[in-house]
Amino acid sequence: MLNSKNVYLGKVRSSIRELFEYGKRRKEEIGEENVFDFSLGNPSVPAPEAVREALEDIIANTDPVVLHGYTSAQGDFSVRKTIADYINSRFQTALTADCLYMTCGAAASLTIVLNAILNPGDEVITVAPYFPEYKVFTGHAGGKLIAVDGAEGTFGIDIKNIKAVLTPRTKAVLINSPNNPSGVVYGEEDIVNLVKAISEYSLKHGTEIYLISDEPYRELVFDQETHVPFIMNYYERSIICYSYSKSLSLPGERIGYIAVNNKMPEWEEVYAGVCGAGRALGYVCAPNLFQQLVKRVCGTTSDISIYKRNRDRLLSALREYGYEVVKPEGAFYMFVKALERDAKQFAERAKQFELLLVAGDDFGTPGYVRISYCVSPEMIERSLPAFKALADSYK
Numbered sequence: 001m002l003n004s005k006n007v008y009l010g011k012v013r014s015s016i017r018e019l020f021e022y023g024k025r026r027k028e029e030i031g032e033e034n035v036f037d038f039s040l041g042n043p044s045v046p047a048p049e050a051v052r053e054a055l056e057d058i059i060a061n062t063d064p065v066v067l068h069g070y071t072s073a074q075g076d077f078s079v080r081k082t083i084a085d086y087i088n089s090r091f092q093t094a095l096t097a098d099c100l101y102m103t104c105g106a107a108a109s110l111t112i113v114l115n116a117i118l119n120p121g122d123e124v125i126t127v128a129p130y131f132p133e134y135k136v137f138t139g140h141a142g143g144k145l146i147a148v149d150g151a152e153g154t155f156g157i158d159i160k161n162i163k164a165v166l167t168p169r170t171k172a173v174l175i176n177s178p179n180n181p182s183g184v185v186y187g188e189e190d191i192v193n194l195v196k197a198i199s200e201y202s203l204k205h206g207t208e209i210y211l212i213s214d215e216p217y218r219e220l221v222f223d224q225e226t227h228v229p230f231i232m233n234y235y236e237r238s239i240i241c242y243s244y245s246k247s248l249s250l251p252g253e254r255i256g257y258i259a260v261n262n263k264m265p266e267w268e269e270v271y272a273g274v275c276g277a278g279r280a281l282g283y284v285c286a287p288n289l290f291q292q293l294v295k296r297v298c299g300t301t302s303d304i305s306i307y308k309r310n311r312d313r314l315l316s317a318l319r320e321y322g323y324e325v326v327k328p329e330g331a332f333y334m335f336v337k338a339l340e341r342d343a344k345q346f347a348e349r350a351k352q353f354e355l356l357l358v359a360g361d362d363f364g365t366p367g368y369v370r371i372s373y374c375v376s377p378e379m380i381e382r383s384l385p386a387f388k389a390l391a392d393s394y395k
């Protein structure tokens with residue numbers, strides 16, 4: 001007997017992947033330029049030049065036996081120290097190398113952290129819309145994902161919804177800001193209220209609640225006035241799951257880290273749990289070439305001006321055609337209200353106009369579709385008549 005849960009997971013494709021595969025077939029049929037594929041969150045701007053330069057230099061000047069050899073399970077010490085120092089100088093924290101664990105991206109960071117802290121039956125609260133893999137990662141770590149609706153009209157955090165689901169089994173709250181799929185950034189008030197709610201609850205009930213921040217889009221914010229609060233400055237029991245997939249346009253290279261806040265009393269235990277979960281899952285020694293790379297280019301970000309340009313163009317055009325959209329302040333997604341109740345039907349109709357949009361049901365928010373606008377500005381322009389025709393088809 002195989003593990004039926006895993007066999008099932010391997011057989012059901014996510015609706016995003018399903019649509020992406022459909023797009024590939026459709027492009028072969030009618031030509032790439034005639035399909036408006038907004039399905040995947042694959043960065044469309046190249047990695048910064050500094051990445052190529054650093055890689056060339058590292059390869060040319062490092063002993064290959066060392067470069068391609070194992071590092072410590074939790075990552076090379078000097079890499080972790082450089083990142084800890086960088087975080088400290090940027091956010092006034094006092095992290096050490098031993099608060100960091102290098103991973104193969106945010107997906108691995110999340111899986112490790114959830115496995116480190118969850119006992120069977122523990123609950124993890126998240127805010128919808130949310131990244132669909134949270135359910136898979138939490139379930140596999142023995143926990144249960146409890147999704148609550150985000151604030152109406154803004155997709156921010158609705159504290160009363162969070163308070164309504166806090167129980168003695170609540171082990172963590174998992175947030176993602178800038179958010180996939182809404183592009184919304186949780187503001188300082190959201191974070192302060194969230195921290196107050198979980199602190200009061202855990203104090204009253206003698207429980208420990210961790211705040212996990214999934215941050216692949218931290219650097220992807222478009223406007224000067226948009227501030228992404230750094231959770232370690234607000235809450236002791238906080239853990240960050242970071243990734244360079246989007247900030248450096250390196251999703252295929254699989255590199256990121258976990259940072260455990262050393263202000264929490266039991267941080268060494270939590271870090272040991274992270275090391276243990278990483279070991280048990282076989283997620284040790286993230287690729288060394290890319291560990292060395294992020295050490296060199298720590299603080300560098302891809303040119304995100306194209307994403308901003310795409311956001312501005314798409315947002316104003318869609319609103320003009322009559323679509324309801326909450327303005328995305330970051331990431332490269334837009335969550336648009338479907339023009340009929342059933343977003344899956346709406347996404348099906350969009351296909352008739354060669355628009356590939358992901359229905360919001362899997363993100364825990366039915367009635368919406370996600371547009372990944374990490375595409376070329378030319379494609380945005382070419383797609384606009386299709387968006388207009390789709391809207392007109394409902395009039």
Ligand SMILES: Cc1ncc(COP(=O)(O)O)c(C=O)c1O
Pocket residue numbers: 041104105106107108131176180214216242243244245251256
């Ligand atoms: C919200 C969110 N979390 C985690 C991930 C996984 O990212 P990574 O490529 O770093 O594993 C993604 C990828 O799209 C994401 O959107």
